[in-house]
């Protein structure tokens with residue numbers, strides 16, 4: 001895992017946005033894996049800005065979102081489809097027909113999960129997968145105990161995740177307890193994985209992800225198996241890491257090497 005520790009959440013968003021912009025410039029037809037939650041919001045705003053001034057185009061890109069609440073259709077204001085339309089898709093030049101979010105209103109969710117996997121494969125696989133992380137180490141809606149080789153499927157949310165996400169729902173609003181999520185195996189198949197974490201409330205999950213054992217108890221620890229996984233953290237999210245200075249040293253050396261290679 002490559003661990004990048006930056007001063008604050010703004011720096012995390014611009015670092016992440018730049019990786020997406022470089023990816024799209026290198027391969028305009030990239031298949032992007034996208035995430036919801038509050039963490040990627042600032043990154044999405046930067047991508048919208050870059051798209052609107054012509055620095056990057058999504059016209060040939062395809063996207064697949066990690067997850068969706070089961071029981072909400074895409075018009076529902078708390079659905080992840082609605083979130084993605086509002087926060088990104090409606091403001092960039094992506095072809096909406098090529099933006100995929102698991103269908104929360106599927107009449108046959110099991111078949112819908114299998115279809116989602118086929119759609120990802122038909123698109124050629126995910127080039128770069130963006131991830132946030134839950135306080136309990138979940139990625140997508142792969143809660144603790146999720147199989148490390150799992151594929152897209154229906155998952156039950158933990159009490160902690162339901163409570164964390166309750167802030168998006170009004171008191172009298174139905175909050176689903178089930179989801180459709182890409183599996184950990186699906187995520188690990190992405191060519192590159194970019195996990196963003198900001199704030200002290202993610203520090204324990206980041207500690208377990210980076211320095212804990214590979215374990216279904218912390219689903220994000222599965223990224224230890226990935227060949228090209230990058231974690232971009234602010235100081236607060238990195239605050240429980242024992243080897244912070246070492247990770248900063250490696251990153252400084254990486255930057256020097258990149259600069260030398262760029263000079264030729």
Ligand SMILES: N[C@@H]1[C@@H](O)[C@H](O)[C@@H](COP(=O)(O)O)O[C@@H]1O
Pocket residue numbers: 035036037038039040066067131132133134138139140141161165
């Ligand atoms: N399914 C999403 C995850 O994909 C996200 O990473 C997590 C953290 O969200 P936040 O970034 O708001 O902390 O929330 C939800 O549970």
